[in-house]
Amino acid sequence: MEESSKLALPDAFLDFLKVNGLDPSIYTASDSTPRYIRLKPGCEAYLEEVEAEMKCKIEKVDWLPGFYSLPPDIQIASSKAYQEGKIYGIDAASGAAVLALDISAGDHVLDLCAAPGAKLCMISDLLGDSGSVTGVDVASHRLAACRTMLQKYALGESALEEKGDAFREWTSRRPYKERKKATKARKTVASQLVLGSQHPELIFYGRHSGVVGPTRSELYQSGCDSEVSSQGYDKVLVDAECTHDGSIKHIQKFEHWGWTTLQRRVLDAERTDSLTTLQLKLLSNGFRLLKVGGSLVYSTCSLTIAQNEDVVQKFLKENASAELQEINAAKNWPCKSGQIPNTLLFDPLTSQTSGLFVAKFLKLAIW
């Protein structure tokens, strides 16, 4: 172990940081990083009750509406307020990534890497009774957790599972008539984009299906370019799979899981290479499903240039219709600029949040 970092982290992780040009001191405030909660809209009146239950001062996060910070050692999951669905446990940087989408009433939003669903719930709360949100993920067990979360917060859900070429319902708890109606509606997925209010919808793609997100034909049945440009999603979030190295809390979990697991799951160079390929594919596919004039937010909880700025550069090179946008809401955020202007980096030390990279793109009308 290296003394200088003051962290019980293995040399292999410190080497990973060095290779990626990351200063280990950004993790030194990990023990004093607050916990964050988001109040379920309509539960504002319960704040004092939550404070009394948690026996601590809950501070409003002045740069992030609806978010509150708590002392680092508070256990959120065991509280009554959490179990009753009055509060969400979600890091402030994650909230910022959702806010960067600039969601308006009536938007149709695609959350391409949705599980376990903290950001999906926030999107759904921001939309209220308007628009729609579709969550996609490849991990069925993570989608199951996502479904449980949507049910807990009464956000509704209709979960779909891939079966061969067709989608069938994941749960059959809903009455037959309702399921039949849903199956019919699904046949015209494009129509969902123009319908009014929709409950969040979860879509599961088998890990080996080779599909990253809904295909164009599923979304736009007649599929001509003019329809794509006018009927794609208004907003797309690509909160991509990554090495999670920005989240020291995640890295510390490997103390229990074993540092060899960290080596295999986080530090392995071959895995990182395939991850950057996946990240670029996820970003490109999310962008393909965006309407002209719509915006996409790409985020990772890695702080490495390979998974962030490099992916952004490659993507911009391949997509003439993509323009990197300034995130207007970020003026008061406690983050730094990434290596590319207009990209943002929440490092744990400066931001007092879990690490996150955020970039926002606008889709221009160029074919």
Ligand SMILES: C[S@@+](CC[C@H](N)C(=O)[O-])C[C@H]1O[C@@H](n2cnc3c(N)ncnc32)[C@H](O)[C@@H]1O
């Ligand atoms: C960082 S996590 C997403 C966290 C989530 N946005 C939230 O706020 O709770 C990344 C997710 O990407 C999913 N994923 C990995 N490969 C994918 C793919 N090819 N298509 C869609 N999702 C994928 C993983 O299963 C994982 O759930």
